[in-house]
Amino acid sequence: MNLHQFRFVQEAVRRNLNLTETAKALHTSQPGVSKAIIELEEELGVEIFARHGKRLKRITEPGEHVLKSIELIMREVGNLRRIGEQFSAQDSGTLSIATTHTQARYVLPVPVAKLREAFPKVNVSLHQGSPDQVARMVLDEVAEIGIATESLTQYEDLVTLPCYEWQHMLVLPAGHPLTKKENITLEDLAQEPLITYHPSFTGRTKIDLAFAAKRLHPRIALEAIDSDVIKTYVRLGLGVGIVAEMALRDDGTNSDLVAIAAGPLFGLNVARVAFKRSAYLRNFVYKFAELLSPTLDRATIIKAMEGRKHADEI
Structure with missing residues (x-):
């Protein structure tokens, strides 16, 4: 048996047992993939x-056990590579980060710039996607660290830690009637067309749950994944915006909008960082985590990687 066979089996599972897609992903031929998997099965004595016919239909019961072992082996192979990179080039390499648009646009620029100052030979590769895609990129080792608010705690093979708390903000054009109210309620908002995030992004779940708890049915006029898009449509008068507070940094670009804290209405959210369980983290990964939050020191991360899946303290 060899690593090529293990990779073929892993990729076949990732590609929903489609050998044509598996071969394309691995830049090889379909017959070659099929032959390698059969040879591994023959050597192991199990299917x-x-x-x-020639199509893979499902994973067998012994196959499930084989896949778990392959996952462990391939994870350690990845760790061996990173150990080699760490000690052959202590201050160089590529840091791959998977994150959502809001984090990439508003939170990461300063930590990334500071990391580049500390490690000028380290390249940074940003991968943007939905929270579920962020989790999958970390699990598939496309990225070493994932940053998002939703979904990360739902994956068994991810270790996550709280990074920082944040709240939603109401965004209104100057002169909107709600800007004159001292205390805006959920009932007030339910009467307005709302412009906010797609359900899988940036704390949208908290917004929906808050309205549902009051048995209110808000009018969602527009959903987006980009905070700047939401603000643009607010400026056009399409409705009241609900955005993450990170998207309203004081850089002069939001001076035409009125921002009102919505934490009392929707509660607080927690952005989390995620690492693949048992992954070997290089020095600059720990440094980047520290730049994200003072709570993410090296000792805390190591303790989490060795212990509980998800740490809840912040």
């Missing part, structure tokens, strides 16, 4: 996949 990893049940078949219908």
Whole structure:
């Protein structure tokens, strides 16, 4: 048995048992993938996949156990590579970060710039996606660290830590009637067309739950994944915006809008960082985590990686 066979099996599972897609992803031929998997099965004496003709239909019971072992082996192979990189080039390499648009646009620029100052030979690769995509990129080792608010705690093989708390903000054009109210309620907002995030992004779940708890049915006029898009449509008068407070930094670009804290209405959110369980983290990964939050020191991360899945303290 060899690592090529393990990779073929792993990728076949990732590609929903489609050998054509598996071969494309691995830049090889479909017959070659099929042959390698069969040879591994023959060597192990068990079928990893049940078949219908030449097609893979499902993972067998012994196959599930084989996949768990392959996952452990391939994880350690990745760790060996990172250990080699760490000690052959202590201050160089690539830091791959998976995150959402809001984090990439408003939170990460300063930590990334400071990391580049500390490690000028380290390149940074940003991968943007939905929270579920962020989690998957960390699990698939496309990224070493993931940063998002939703979904990260739902994955068994991710270790997550709280990074910082944040609240939503109401964004209104100057002169909007709600800007004159001392205390805006959920009932007030339910009467307005709302412009906010897509349900899988940036704390949208908290917004929906707050309205549901009051048995209110808000009018969502527009959903987006980009805070700047939300603000643009607010300026056009399409409705009241609900955005993350990070998107309202004091840089002069939001001076035409009125921002009102909505934490009392929707509660606080926690942005979290995620690492793949048992991954070997290089020095500059720890440094980047420290730049994100003073609570993310090296000792805390190591303790979390060795212990509980998700740490809740912040």
